[in-house]
Each structure stands twice: as structure tokens, then as C-alpha cells.
Amino acid sequence: MENYWLNLKTIVDQSQKIVLTTHVRPDGDGLGAEAALYSYFDGLGKMVRIINVSPLPDSFEYMNPDARFETFNVTIHGHVLEHADCILILDCNQIDRLQEMAPFVQKTQGKIVVIDHHLNPGDFADLLCIDTNSCATGEMVYDFLTIHSGKMTVSRESATGIYTAIMTDTGSFRFPRTTPGVHRKTAYLLESGADPSEIYGWVNEQKTLESLQLQGLFLSQIRTAYDGRLAYSVLRKSDFDRFGATLEDTEGFVKYLLSVRGVVMGILLTEQPYGFKLSFRSKGEVDVNRLASQYSGGGHKNASGGKMTETTDVAVARLIADAEPILNAMELSE
Ligand code: 5GP
Numbered sequence: 489m490e491n492y493w494l495n496l497k498t499i500v501d502q503s504q505k506i507v508l509t510t511h512v513r514p515d516g517d518g519l520g521a522e523a524a525l526y527s528y529f530d531g532l533g534k535m536v537r538i539i540n541v542s543p544l545p546d547s548f549e550y551m552n553p554d555a556r557f558e559t560f561n562v563t564i565h566g567h568v569l570e571h572a573d574c575i576l577i578l579d580c581n582q583i584d585r586l587q588e589m590a591p592f593v594q595k596t597q598g599k600i601v602v603i604d605h606h607l608n609p610g611d612f613a614d615l616l617c618i619d620t621n622s623c624a625t626g627e628m629v630y631d632f633l634t635i636h637s638g639k640m641t642v643s644r645e646s647a648t649g650i651y652t653a654i655m656t657d658t659g660s661f662r663f664p665r666t667t668p669g670v671h672r673k674t675a676y677l678l679e680s681g682a683d684p685s686e687i688y689g690w691v692n693e694q695k696t697l698e699s700l701q702l703q704g705l706f707l708s709q710i711r712t713a714y715d716g717r718l719a720y721s722v723l724r725k726s727d728f729d730r731f732g733a734t735l736e737d738t739e740g741f742v743k744y745l746l747s748v749r750g751v752v753m754g755i756l757l758t759e760q761p762y763g764f765k766l767s768f769r770s771k772g773e774v775d776v777n778r779l780a781s782q783y784s785g786g787g788h789k790n791a792s793g794g795k796m797t798e799t800t801d802v803a804v805a806r807l808i809a810d811a812e813p814i815l816n817a818m819e820l821s822e
Pocket residue numbers: 582585606742766767768784785786787788791792793794795
């Protein structure tokens with residue numbers, strides 16, 4: 489067993505007031521991990537709260553039966569964070585990804601714990617539980633719950649959260665870290681009451697019309713470079729305005745860039761007040777984490793994100809130029 493789980497067990501056993509949080513613009517992994525731990529700690533009689541800097545996206549409301557997902561508000565939550573016994577930061581290893589919550593987390597009198605599967609953690613926590621081989625933070629949460637409880641099954645609510653985390657972060661059980669072990673753990677989740685068809689439908693079949701129409705535009709604006717190995721698409725503010733769509737509506741778009749034959753790297757640029765939010769995806773040995781680190785971001789080898797402040801033409805030209813050595817590095821390693 490990893491040492492960090494023993495350390496986490498000690499911290500959790502000594503804590504009564506526990507806060508769970510995840511990164512800005514949370515995804516199914518961070519949210520599912522929170523839902524799973526909430527159910528478990530609540531069952532142990534602890535005072536547990538989920539406080540996120542971003543509101544819960546509508547498609548994840550099924551994990552929010554009694555409004556347990558709270559959106560950070562300084563007046564309400566400043567002192568909760570300060571007086572917590574421990575704060576568990578899930579699916580996030582950079583303090584700045586907690587945005588305006590970050591200073592209150594850093595001021596806490598309790599322990600700060602990170603549970604995460606991304607590369608290159610920042611230096612701000614009392615305990616780092618990091619496993620970059622895990623397919624999802626939710627998989628790590630499953631590991632911890634089984635160690636702590638001594639049982640392979642979990643509550644139905646925990647199972648639903650962990651299944652959500654694993655399903656979303658493995659792209660529905662197809663990304664490279666979908667190991668036999670992941671499937672074995674998932675079998676226990678189904679035995680614990682997670683319902684695969686229901687969860688798939690809740691997460692993936694609740695798109696807004698605005699989102700689908702924006703997706704059509706996104707697809708029609710895909711361009712390629714380097715003999716079709718790089719695909720990119722730009723969504724401007726005017727594109728969002730045309731359909732009344734929001735950034736949340738772009739969830740899942742970037743993966744279509746990799747579905748073009750021959751493409752090994754995809755970049756989605758979405759216009760923000762500060763410039764562009766960048767989403768990178770890649771196949772195999774193409775390391776987009778390296779590219780993201782040049783754009784104030786990070787993530788994984790095959791999925792990362794960042795930001796830039798340049799105008800559209802300059803932004804695209806710079807990204808295409810910076811992508812070249814990363815695409816070429818792959819050729820050398822073949
Ligand atoms: P997405 O493209 O879905 O927004 O993000 C893809 C991956 O990159 C996720 O695993 C996410 O955690 C990571 N990521 C996205 N944006 C950032 C960022 O600004 N900083 C860091 N460190 N990671 C990011």
C-alpha cells in the first residue's frame with residue numbers, strides 16, 4: 489500500500505470538519521470524487537462540505553440530492569475553510585486552479601491534502617497523494633475508501649460518483665490507462681449500485697440545443713497543419729453569441745479533433761475576456777503537456793490545457809510554430 493494512504497487515514501481519522509474541493513470549471517472526475525468522499529465521510533458522522541469555486545454544471549445534478557455542492561462565497565465560506573480540520577483538493581495539483589478560494593485554503597488552520605493523478609504537482613500541500621498511473625482521481629478515491637473501510641463495495645452514492653469519475657476520465661473506458669484493474673474496480677462499483685446506462689445518459693445525453701449548434705460551427709471551422717497531423721479550431725466570442733452558447737457548452741468538443749484520420753494533436757482555442765483558453769489533446773507519444781507548460785498550463789501527456797493573451801492570428805501562428813518540435817519529437821522516438 490502507498491504510504492500516503494496511511495498518512496491520509498491518520499489525517500481523516502483525526503478530522504471532524506472536512507472540506508472537499510476541486511479545480512475551476514470542474515469535470516466529472518473532480519465532481520464524482522467529491523460526491524464519493526462526501527457520502528463516505530457523511531456516513532462516518534463527520535461534518536463534510538463540498539465547496540467549489542465554480543457552480544455545478546447541470547448535467548451533474550444527479551449527484552447533488554440535497555444541494556451538497558456549494559459554490560464558494562467569501563462571506564459564507566471564508567471561515568469554513570479557515571476553521572476546517574482538513575481540506576481535500578481533488579483532481580487538482582496547482583493552488584491557482586482554485587482561483588479566489590486559494591488564499592482562504594492557504595490560510596486554513598487544518599491540513600491541506602491533494603489527491604490527484606496529474607503530472608508536476610505544486611508545493612502547497614501538507615500531504616500529496618499522487619498516482620499518475622491512475623486513470624482518474626475517482627479511481628484513487630476508490631482505493632482509499634476500500635483501504636479505509638476494509639470492504640470492496642461502497643455506498644450507492646459513492647459508487648455513482650466514482651463510476652462517473654472513471655467513465656468521464658477514461659473517455660468511457662477507452663483511454664490508455666483503462667487497465668484490467670480499472671475494470672475490476674468498476675465491477676465492484678456496479679455491485680455497489682452504480683448504473684452505467686443511467687450515468688452515461690445523465691452525463692452525455694443532456695446537451696443543450698445551443699451546444700449542439702455551436703458544435704456544428706466548431707466542426708466546420710477545423711483546420712489542419714503539418715500534413716494533417718495537427719488539427720485546430722477557434723471559437724470566438726461572436727460564435728458563442730450567435731447561438732447564445734457558453735463555455736460550458738464546449739465540453740467534449742476537443743476530442744473530435746483527434747477523430748480526423750491522421751491527426752495526432754488537436755488544439756481548441758476558445759475566446760475569453762483575457763485572450764484564449766487552450767485545450768490540447770494528443771495520441772500516443774505526442775506530449776501536449778510539454779506544449780501546455782509553455783502556455784501557463786499543464787495536465788497530462790495526452791490531455792492538457794493552458795491560456796494565452798494574444799489576438800487570434802498571432803495566437804494561432806504561435807501555437808502552430810510551437811507544436812512543430814513536439815510533433816517532430818514523436819517522429820524521432822518512433
Ligand atoms: P481541458 O482541455 O478539458 O480543459 O483540460 C484537459 C486537462 O488539462 C485536464 O486534465 C486539466 O486538468 C488540465 N488543464 C486544463 N487547463 C489547465 C490549466 O490552466 N493548468 C493546468 N495545470 N492544467 C490544466
